[in-house]
Amino acid sequence: MDNDVSAGSTTTSTLGHLALGLTLLAFGLGHTGVIDNVAAADASALATWVGGVALFMAGLLALRAGDGTDGTAFAGLGAFWFTWGTAVGGGASAQATGLFLLVWSLLALTLTAAASGRGVLAQGVYGLLFLSLLLSGVGAFADASVLGRIGGWTAALAGLAAWYGATAAVAAWPALGGRPARRGVTATG
Numbered sequence: 001m002d003n004d005v006s007a008g009s010t011t012t013s014t015l016g017h018l019a020l021g022l023t024l025l026a027f028g029l030g031h032t033g034v035i036d037n038v039a040a041a042d043a044s045a046l047a048t049w050v051g052g053v054a055l056f057m058a059g060l061l062a063l064r065a066g067d068g069t070d071g072t073a074f075a076g077l078g079a080f081w082f083t084w085g086t087a088v089g090g091g092a093s094a095q096a097t098g099l100f101l102l103v104w105s106l107l108a109l110t111l112t113a114a115a116s117g118r119g120v121l122a123q124g125v126y127g128l129l130f131l132s133l134l135l136s137g138v139g140a141f142a143d144a145s146v147l148g149r150i151g152g153w154t155a156a157l158a159g160l161a162a163w164y165g166a167t168a169a170v171a172a173w174p175a176l177g178g179r180p181a182r183r184g185v186t187a188t189g
Contacts, residue, residue, distance in 0.1 A: 023051030024159030031152025052082025101137030128158035
């Protein structure tokens with residue numbers, strides 16, 4: 001099997017990475033300010049139901065299938081997205097928001113380390129997620145909106161990478177390194 005492609009619970013892995021990719025893309029673009037009248041809070045419903053509930057369920061299914069890496073990633077990130085999606089706009093202080101993002105960046109750092117044997121794309125998705133949460137958290141603490149926008153762009157890149165990896169598995173597109181992905185095998189994780 002290629003180093004850039006990994007097996008596991010292929011259906012739940014692909015579904016999980018699609019949910020993660022779409023949620024990260026919406027969350028990231030909302031933080032960039034690149035689209036008029038669209039803010040990160042506008043992604044709260046998507047974050048709650050797709051990033052939260054669907055991703056959490058994919059995590060439970062992956063754990064049941066014996067895939068501890070994807071199961072931990074999807075269930076943990078599902079809890080993050082559900083919490084963020086239901087709490088956004090709730091009037092939390094900038095310091096509370098910053099702390100929330102920094103604490104969850106530790107999960108992303110753990111997932112980055114855990115993805116070391118799953119290929120560059122998987123590790124890149126979680127690494128970019130870590131960087132995004134770190135920048136956004138520090139930006140909230142420091143009241144530096146430019147860090148939040150950079151964190152948004154980083155999240156959008158992570159979302160595109162997760163989306164590409166899952167789509168490559170379904171559509172048999174090339175994985176990293178120009179090798180074709182195989183149907184039923186996810187290129188991200």
